[in-house]
Amino acid sequence: MSKPTLRADARRNRARVLAAAQEAFADEGLAVPLDEIARRAGVGAGTVYRHFPSKESLFEAVVLDGVERLAEQARERLSEDDAGRAFFDFLEIVAEQALLNKALCEALESAGSGLSKRVEPATDFRARFGELLRRAQAAGAVRDDVEPGDLTGLLAGYLAIRRQSPANRSLSRILTDGLRRAT
Template sequence: MNGPTVKPTLRADARRNRARVLAAAQEAFADEGPAVPLDEIARRAGVGAGTVYRHFPSKESLFEAVVMDRIDRLAEQAAERLDAADPGAAFFGYFEAVVQQALLNKALCDALGAPMSTPEEPKTQFRVQFGRLLRRAQAVGAVRPDVEPEDLPALLSSYLALQRHSNTLARVLIDGLRPQR
C-alpha cells in the first residue's frame, strides 16, 4: 500500500534533544563556520554524537535545519507584528530586522531569496506572513500599492546587496517602497 509518508511524532525528550542540537549548531556555525565538527556540536548540546546523527544524518542536513529553523522564527516574528498599531512601522521594522539577521548569515540570506522546493518549507510561512505585513502597510498607505508579496524576496536580496555596497543606495530602495507624496 503506497500512501503519503507520515512523519512520526517525536517523543518529548527527542524533541528537546533536537532543539538543543539545533541551538548548539546555530551557535557553533556562527562561531566557527560550517567546518565545525559534528562532535563539537554534540558536546555543546550536551548529547552524544549518535543523538545528532539520529536527527541529522549529515552536517549538510543539520546546517539546512538550522537555516530553516531561523526562517521559521522569522515567520513567527512577522506574525507577532500583524497586530501592531502602526502597520507601516511594523512592515519597515520587520524588513530591517530580516535584513540585519541575513547580513550576519549568508546561508539565511541565500535561503530567503531562493525558490522554494516544496510548499511545506518554512519559507512558505515566512513569505505568507511577510506578505500579510506588506498588505496591512499598503492598506494604511505606508507602502506603495504596486508592490506584490511575490516581490519581497527580490527586494530583500537587492537591499542586502545594496547594503553591503552603500547605506545610501539601500535607503533609496526603502524610500522607493513608500508611496510618492
C-alpha cells in the same frame, strides 16, 4: 502514522545538536563541518547523523527555526496601527537578524534555490510578510506595484546592499525609498 517519540536522552542530545548547529551556522554559515557541530554539542558525529542524515537537513532545521521566529514577529506587527512603519520596521528586523546570522542570511538570500523552496513553505513567513506589505499599501505607505512575490527578491537585494554598503553611507535607504509610494 505518528513519529516515534524520542527517549529523554535522545531529545536532550538533539536539542544540544540544534543549539550548537545554530551557533556554528550563525558564525560560519553552511561551510562549518559536522564534526565541529558535534564537538560544540559535546556529542559524537554519529549522534548528529542519527538525528540529521545530512548537514543540509540540519541546516534546514536551524534555518526553519529562525524563519518561524521571524514569522511570529511579523504576525505581532500585523496589529500595529501604523501599517507603513510596521512593514519597514519588519524589513529592518529581518535584515538585522540575517546579517548577524550567516545561516539565516544565506537562506533568505537563496531565493529560488532548492533549500529555500523546502524550508519556506513549512512556515508562514512569506504569508505574514505579504500581509504586512498589503496593509502598508492600503495605508498608502508602499507603492501599489509591489507584489508579495517580489518580497523575497527585494529582501535578498536589501541584504546584499546592507552587507556591501560603506559604513558611512546608507545605500539601503535608496531601496526603501524606492518602495515608498510617491507623494
